[in-house]
Amino acid sequence: MHVKKTYLDYAASTPVDGRVLEAMLPYFSGHFGNPSSIHMYGQAADYALEQAREVVAESLNSKPSEIIFTGCGTESDNLALRGGALARRKQTGANRLLISPVEHHAVLHTAEQLRDEFGFELELLPVDEFGQVDPAAVAERLSNKVAVVSAVFANNEIGTINPIAEIGAICRKFDVPFHTDAVQAAAWLDIDVVRESVDLLALGAHKFYGPKGVGALYVREGVKPTPSQTGGKQEYGLRAGTQNVPLIVGMAEALKLARKEREKRISDVLPLRDILIDSVLSEIPRSKLTGHPVNRLPNHASFVFEGVDGNALLMQLDMAGFACSSGSACRVGTPKPSEILTSIGIASSWALGSLRVTLGKDTTPGDINSFLDFLPGLIARVRHTN
Numbered sequence: 001m002h003v004k005k006t007y008l009d010y011a012a013s014t015p016v017d018g019r020v021l022e023a024m025l026p027y028f029s030g031h032f033g034n035p036s037s038i039h040m041y042g043q044a045a046d047y048a049l050e051q052a053r054e055v056v057a058e059s060l061n062s063k064p065s066e067i068i069f070t071g072c073g074t075e076s077d078n079l080a081l082r083g084g085a086l087a088r089r090k091q092t093g094a095n096r097l098l099i100s101p102v103e104h105h106a107v108l109h110t111a112e113q114l115r116d117e118f119g120f121e122l123e124l125l126p127v128d129e130f131g132q133v134d135p136a137a138v139a140e141r142l143s144n145k146v147a148v149v150s151a152v153f154a155n156n157e158i159g160t161i162n163p164i165a166e167i168g169a170i171c172r173k174f175d176v177p178f179h180t181d182a183v184q185a186a187a188w189l190d191i192d193v194v195r196e197s198v199d200l201l202a203l204g205a206h207k208f209y210g211p212k213g214v215g216a217l218y219v220r221e222g223v224k225p226t227p228s229q230t231g232g233k234q235e236y237g238l239r240a241g242t243q244n245v246p247l248i249v250g251m252a253e254a255l256k257l258a259r260k261e262r263e264k265r266i267s268d269v270l271p272l273r274d275i276l277i278d279s280v281l282s283e284i285p286r287s288k289l290t291g292h293p294v295n296r297l298p299n300h301a302s303f304v305f306e307g308v309d310g311n312a313l314l315m316q317l318d319m320a321g322f323a324c325s326s327g328s329a330c331r332v333g334t335p336k337p338s339e340i341l342t343s344i345g346i347a348s349s350w351a352l353g354s355l356r357v358t359l360g361k362d363t364t365p366g367d368i369n370s371f372l373d374f375l376p377g378l379i380a381r382v383r384h385t386n
């Protein structure tokens with residue numbers, strides 16, 4: 001039996017845009033030089049690298065010298081948090097981390113390591129029922145004892161967008177470094193590091209139609225994180241290792257396109273996303289939207305269904321050709337509700353039935369219609385066999 005495949009998991013990864021692939025190709029074997037080399041081969045690679053840095057900087061409203069290329073979004077979060085915290089403690093003695101509980105594991109597990117292995121105190125910020133951090137709660141907890149504050153720009157699991165500019169302004173007032181994970185946000189939102197008052201901001205290319213294995217970290221001038229990786233002087237001494245020129249060129253091209261096409265992409269995807277949310281909530285009994293109803297990523301819909309086994313649901317969807325996600329890390333055998341859903345107060349009888357549907361720039365009305373034709377019946381069947 002041939003099943004039509006419909007990918008609805010763009011928050012997990014996106015395909016490389018054809019134009020991005022085109023831009024990358026010359027740098028694999030033609031212009032293969034090491035950007036640190038003196039000769040013409042090196043110069044050609046270095047030129048491409050610095051052009052890419054300018055493009056990334058421009059799309060974030062930063063200076064090129066504030067952009068560090070890394071190996072992925074996770075690495076950027078690690079450098080920001082571990083590097084930022086260690087450097088700040090060395091400088092001022094500050095020993096506390098203030099982290100939102102809805103961070104990606106790249107931030108949360110780094111913070112836990114800093115607590116368990118490096119002697120930092122870790123405090124999780126309160127969030128509301130939509131997973132939003134209250135800037136006033138950050139203000140109440142800030143002092144010169146805080147080494148780094150971190151709040152995700154837009155959450156991957158529930159799509160909620162945080163009030164980053166307000167949190168940033170408060171951290172700036174207390175002169176405490178503020179990191180935001182913008183790995184999801186960069187695909188859809190206009191990001192301006194000056195307006196947002198951030199000190200550190202992480203990107204990962206494969207979430208916005210760039211290649212896997214490349215990311216960037218914005219590091220505000222004057223902030224000097226302790227490098228996670230030591231060696232040569234690449235990336236202003238903050239990230240040693242020969243730069244992956246083709247992937248970096250691809251990331252810059254992908255980010256440029258995301259910025260140029262933002263309005264069109266949003267106006268294509270948002271009405272479909274809204275139809276999806278409205279239909280699911282009206283047609284499926286005991287269903288709930290998770291995350292913020294308005295301040296959420298335009299391509300992002302996430303739900304919980306009471307009394308549904310989320311893993312079974314995903315497997316059945318996959319067999320019918322629909323690639324979706326739960327957004328959580330349920331392990332077979334010992335189902336545990338997602339920490340993020342728990343942190344926003346969702347009971348485990350609901351949280352175990354989570355479903356994340358994320359649209360892409362090329363998702364069609366037909367894709368959403370066929371998904372909506374299939375889902376309500378499937379939920380009823382999965383509930384019945386529970």
Ligand SMILES: *Cc1c(COP(=O)(O)O)cnc(C)c1O
Pocket residue numbers: 011072073074075077104106152154155156181182183184203204205206207213214215
């Ligand atoms: C995907 C993701 C990451 C990790 O990025 P990689 O490039 O896959 O390492 C970090 N944070 C968020 C919010 C993400 O969605």
